[in-house]
Amino acid sequence: MRLPNPLRALPLLAATSLLAGCNLVVLNPAGDVAAQQGQMVVISTLLMLLIIVPVIILILLFAWRYRQGSRHAETDYAPDWDHSTKLELVIWAAPLVIIIALGALTWIGTHKLDPYRPLDRIASGKPVPEGVKPLEVEVVSLDWKWLFILPEQGIATVNELAAPVDRPIRFRLTSSSTMNAFYVPDLAGMIYTMPGMQTELNAVINRPGVFHGMSSHYSGTGFSGMTFKFHGLSEQDFARWVARAKAEGKPLTRDAYRDLARPSERHPVERFASVDPNLYQRVLNLCVEDGQRCMHETMASDALRGRARVNGALFAKAQAQSICTPGMPVALADN
Numbered sequence: 001m002r003l004p005n006p007l008r009a010l011p012l013l014a015a016t017s018l019l020a021g022c023n024l025v026v027l028n029p030a031g032d033v034a035a036q037q038g039q040m041v042v043i044s045t046l047l048m049l050l051i052i053v054p055v056i057i058l059i060l061l062f063a064w065r066y067r068q069g070s071r072h073a074e075t076d077y078a079p080d081w082d083h084s085t086k087l088e089l090v091i092w093a094a095p096l097v098i099i100i101a102l103g104a105l106t107w108i109g110t111h112k113l114d115p116y117r118p119l120d121r122i123a124s125g126k127p128v129p130e131g132v133k134p135l136e137v138e139v140v141s142l143d144w145k146w147l148f149i150l151p152e153q154g155i156a157t158v159n160e161l162a163a164p165v166d167r168p169i170r171f172r173l174t175s176s177s178t179m180n181a182f183y184v185p186d187l188a189g190m191i192y193t194m195p196g197m198q199t200e201l202n203a204v205i206n207r208p209g210v211f212h213g214m215s216s217h218y219s220g221t222g223f224s225g226m227t228f229k230f231h232g233l234s235e236q237d238f239a240r241w242v243a244r245a246k247a248e249g250k251p252l253t254r255d256a257y258r259d260l261a262r263p264s265e266r267h268p269v270e271r272f273a274s275v276d277p278n279l280y281q282r283v284l285n286l287c288v289e290d291g292q293r294c295m296h297e298t299m300a301s302d303a304l305r306g307r308a309r310v311n312g313a314l315f316a317k318a319q320a321q322s323i324c325t326p327g328m329p330v331a332l333a334d335n
Contacts, residue, residue: 025185030211030232032123033113033188033203040109047098047105115191115201119168122204126166134168134202137161138280141173141180141193141215143263144222149252149275155245156252158260158270162231164238165208171201174284176261181217184230190216196286196295205232222265229269249273254288261288 027038064070111117118134121127138149149156163169173182175193183190188203205211215226233241250256252272257279260270279288287294 025212030186030207030209031184031188031203031205032121033119034186035124035206036109036113037189040105040113043105044102047101050098051095113189115189115199117202118170119202119204122166122168123206128168132167134170135163137163137169137171139171139173139182139193140280140283141175141178141182141219141226142261143177143220144215144226144265145260145267146182146213146215146226146228147257147260149280150242151275151277151280153242153245154274155242155249156272156275157245159228159267160231160269160271161213161228162233162238162241163205164235165205165232167204167235169203169205171203172280173199173201174280176283178219179217180215180219180226182213183216184211184213186211187213187230192217196284198284205230208232208234208237220263222263225266245271246273252276252279254279254282257283257288 026034026041029035029038119128122129136150136152138151140147140149145159146161147156147158148161169187171182171191173191173193174197175195177195179195180193181190182193182201184203186209187205188201191199191201193199209232211230211232213228213230215223219226231241249271250273252260252275254276256272257276276282282288282294285294285296286292
């Protein structure tokens with residue numbers, strides 16, 4: 001039994017209604033950087049729709065106009081037709097203009113929203129106030145949790161972070177073992193974390209609230225629970241949040257970090273009242289364990305050995321030239 005035409009649309013309407021519960025945070029974020037990225041998504045989509053919508057309409061129009069049995073299917077048939085200058089201009093010029101516009105938009109946005117670039121504004125029409133220092137946050141992705149170190153405040157937290165509203169935030173990020181990705185949709189775009197390397201992200205939150213943070217890169221068994229809460233607070237509430245961490249927390253020493261770095265799933269929020277001042281640099285340079293040589297020391301030592309070999313080769317070459325050419329002085333390049 002075939003359903004009447006109006007009833008056939010009911011399953012489609014029911015499926016469409018499910019989208020009403022979607023959180024379109026990317027298009028309506030609470031942070032200025034994320035808002036600019038959302039605007040780029042909207043503008044890019046509209047530019048592409050300038051081609052997509054007419055093409056879809058013309059496909060449907062041609063299918064109807066030249067359907068079997070239509071008078072146009074016979075009278076407009078032109079088997080020898082092979083070229084139209086007007087059509088060629090429309091077909092090639094319109095996409096070319098749109099591609100140029102998309103390219104310009106992408107080039108400008110890529111430089112303007114570079115995650116390493118310090119913010120020059122906190123919102124549209126609001127430059128960064130003179131004398132305001134960014135909030136420094138050191139981020140370490142662990143298995144499977146997030147460690148946040150606030151060096152200026154001298155505290156650390158696990159799976160919870162807070163920042164004052166309208167104050168620039170400068171993240172420095174690394175990983176303890178597995179490559180991961182830090183993402184707060186309301187704040188800014190995704191940024192990767194990698195062991196032995198540091199990435200940076202500059203962002204700002206523009207309204208109070210509790211926002212969802214996550215790992216957006218699969219990293220193993222506990223990946224689905226690797227989430228955290230990001231709190232946008234007033235200056236007074238942020239000061240109280242810091243005071244609470246100092247009052248309730250324990251010291252984050254290297255031994256405490258080694259315990260924390262062990263893999264765990266759905267780790268509860270944890271606060272630390274103080275932090276080893278060299279902990280982040282040791283994590284970054286892969287030398288948290290006692291007796292480990294830090295990566296930057298190894299690289300510096302390798303660079304010195306390489307320089308010594310180059311200078312030795314230059315000296316040997318200069319000696320050989322002085323022997324072959326009597327009277328020629330031996331010169332050692334200062335490299």
